[in-house]
Amino acid sequence: xxxxxxxxxxxxxxxxxxxxxxxxxxxxxxxxxxxxxxxxxxxxxxxxxxxxxxxxxxxxxxxxxxxxxxxxxxxxxxxxxxxxxxxxxxxxxxxxxxxxxxxxxxxxxxxxxxxxxxxxxxxxxxxxxxxxxxxxxxxxxxxxxxxxxxxxxxxxxxxxxxxxxxxxxxxxxxxxxxxxxxxxxxxxxxxxxxxxxxxxxxxxxxxxxxxxxxxxxxxxxxxxxxxxxxxxxxxxxxxxxxxxxxxxxxxxxxxxxxxxxxxxxxxxxxxxxxxxxxxxxxxxxxxxxxxxxxxxxxxxxxxxxxxxxxxxxxxxx
Amino acid sequence: xxxxxxxxxxxxxxxxxxxxxxxxxxxxxxxxxxxxxxxxxxxxxxxxxxxxxxxxxxxxxxxxxxxxxxxxxxxxxxxxxxxxxxxxxxxxxxxxxxxxxxxxxxxxxxxxxxxxxxxxxxxxxxxxxxxxxxxxxxxxxxxxxxxxxxxxxxxxxxxxxxxxxxxxxxxxxxxxxxxxxxxxxxxxxxxxxxxxxxxxxxxxxxxxxxxxxxxxxxxxxxxxxxxxxxxxxxxxxxxxxxxxxxxxxxxxxxxxxxxxx
Numbered sequence: 001x002x003x004x005x006x007x008x009x010x011x012x013x014x015x016x017x018x019x020x021x022x023x024x025x026x027x028x029x030x031x032x033x034x035x036x037x038x039x040x041x042x043x044x045x046x047x048x049x050x051x052x053x054x055x056x057x058x059x060x061x062x063x064x065x066x067x068x069x070x071x072x073x074x075x076x077x078x079x080x081x082x083x084x085x086x087x088x089x090x091x092x093x094x095x096x097x098x099x100x101x102x103x104x105x106x107x108x109x110x111x112x113x114x115x116x117x118x119x120x121x122x123x124x125x126x127x128x129x130x131x132x133x134x135x136x137x138x139x140x141x142x143x144x145x146x147x148x149x150x151x152x153x154x155x156x157x158x159x160x161x162x163x164x165x166x167x168x169x170x171x172x173x174x175x176x177x178x179x180x181x182x183x184x185x186x187x188x189x190x191x192x193x194x195x196x197x198x199x200x201x202x203x204x205x206x207x208x209x210x211x212x213x214x215x216x217x218x219x220x221x222x223x224x225x226x227x228x229x230x231x232x233x234x235x236x237x238x239x240x241x242x243x244x245x246x247x248x249x250x251x252x253x254x255x256x257x258x259x260x261x262x263x264x265x266x267x268x269x270x271x272x273x274x275x276x277x278x279x280x281x282x283x284x285x286x287x288x289x290x291x292x293x294x295x296x297x298x299x300x301x302x303x304x305x306x307x308x309x310x311x312x313x314x315x316x317x
Numbered sequence: 318x319x320x321x322x323x324x325x326x327x328x329x330x331x332x333x334x335x336x337x338x339x340x341x342x343x344x345x346x347x348x349x350x351x352x353x354x355x356x357x358x359x360x361x362x363x364x365x366x367x368x369x370x371x372x373x374x375x376x377x378x379x380x381x382x383x384x385x386x387x388x389x390x391x392x393x394x395x396x397x398x399x400x401x402x403x404x405x406x407x408x409x410x411x412x413x414x415x416x417x418x419x420x421x422x423x424x425x426x427x428x429x430x431x432x433x434x435x436x437x438x439x440x441x442x443x444x445x446x447x448x449x450x451x452x453x454x455x456x457x458x459x460x461x462x463x464x465x466x467x468x469x470x471x472x473x474x475x476x477x478x479x480x481x482x483x484x485x486x487x488x489x490x491x492x493x494x495x496x497x498x499x500x501x502x503x504x505x506x507x508x509x510x511x512x513x514x515x516x517x518x519x520x521x522x523x524x525x526x527x528x529x530x531x532x533x534x535x536x537x538x539x540x541x542x543x544x545x546x547x548x549x550x551x552x553x554x555x556x557x558x559x560x561x562x563x564x565x566x567x568x569x570x571x572x573x574x575x576x577x578x
Contacts, residue, residue: 103449112540299560307565
């Protein structure tokens with residue numbers, strides 16, 4: 001059986017569900033080894049949380065360089081591991097950090113790269129949804145060790161427990177990977193809400209909010225959802241740019257997407273149309289967003305959302 | 318300070334896109350300068366303006382570097398009309414259908430031989446959206462990588478660049494010695510609109526058009542191959558109700574049926 005690697009993904013000290021998703025996809029191809037890049041002394045703590053179903057082995061590399069030299073140091077370590085162990089492929093989470101690490105590893109190891117896969121088959125054929133989810137593409141890396149980044153929330157993860165064997169590997173990060181130095185790091189400000197791209201439910205507001213996101217946020221909180229915004233809303237300064245869903249913002253693919261006061265220009269659809277279920281609240285019955293809706297309410301979001309919020313809260317209590 | 322700004326001509330982000338023979342059909346759609354590259358052009362201009370300006374013959378300049386078909390000169394003119402000094406376009410039939418690996422290889426070769434101190438890119442193109450070319454460029458050039466910058470400051474005397482990196486993983490302060498590769502996020506600045514004077518001046522600026530042989534690299538076919546592609550079926554029509562005082566409750570009923578509550 002071939003050996004396939006994944007780069008374990010962490011939020012603080014804990015392995016994320018994304019790690020389990022990567023492992024689930026990788027297990028179709030071979031025996032899964034999860035790479036854990038840790039600060040000196042922190043490897044065991046991190047590794048102890050990497051125990052999702054299909055993971056057979058955990059490979060821990062400790063170095064202070066991962067914190068100080070970021071993407072370049074991680075890519076250098078992974079490239080060295082690939083050279084030593086010749087895995088059949090490596091799967092990495094498709095976020096900003098993961099894609100940059102993947103890009104550098106592809107160059108360093110002379111390998112082909114596929115980003116933003118939503119599925120990976122046993123023969124390492126990757127499925128991508130391109131052009132804002134309007135087109136499905138199947139492709140395969142044809143050179144080197146396939147480097148594939150997988151979008152969080154796309155694969156149903158095997159969340160059962162396992163007890164993988166842990167191996168420590170000592171590596172020296174090359175000087176060429178130490179050119180940029182991180183002098184301080186601040187984790188993202190966590191409101192009570194889940195992260196946009198990993199959320200199961202996203203409630204978004206657009207032009208129709210007129211700058212008042214209270215109804216959107218209230219409904220989101222009743223569902224335990226993340227809050228998104230259209231480009232019109234972020235351009236107007238009504239909501240932070242980091243919450244923009246669309247072609248020039250984040251791509252989300254939650255179980256449920258609720259678009260409120262958003263007309264549904266291609267710009268926005270590109271970021272959300274692969275959502276499993278879509279609900280829409282909009283005053284304009286002709287708004288193109290209704291074409292995507294599994295359920296649409298033609299009405300004023302300031303009337304519909306508070307009522308819905310109350311309804312959800314009542315049902316939960 | 319010599320700055321190179323990498324730009325790409327892309328299909329208008331408001332247009333419907335489709336695949337033909339495994340690659341994006343670029344012929345049938347309006348082509349524009351990638352939105353996100355405008356922030357890179359603006360940031361480069363602001364850096365040189367803060368350090369003495371980019372008048373002709375001075376120590377500072379902003380050069381646009383692009384790879385694409387001859388038609389990409391349209392997008393390049395836009396960047397020149399914003400105020401960049403000149404441009405290099407690598408255009409070669411052998412590059413059609415190139416992936417990020419080939420693109421970064423060609424751009425790196427041009428930049429390596431151009432005497433630049435700093436490269437600035439947008440974070441991604443709005444067509445492929447891989448977001449990997451800046452990191453690949455840094456790896457190929459052996460230069461420092463400072464990407465996803467929401468703030469950039471350059472100190473020419475100390476020969477350093479510092480950025481604030483802003484991603485979903487948080488905010489980092491990063492610094493490095495030049496030369497370096499920087500990518501900037503949307504909203505780092507408000508890109509200027511080209512003035513009439515700028516548009517007229519851009520017509521006279523040099524676009525140095527090169528083929529692969531003159532750049533000195535060979536074409537490689539893409540290292541990932543598309544097996545097939547198909548438009549996704551349109552979503553089945555859903556239920557639409559009009560709020561007559563009960564719209565919120567109708568929505569809750571739907572969400573309950575679908576087991577979201």
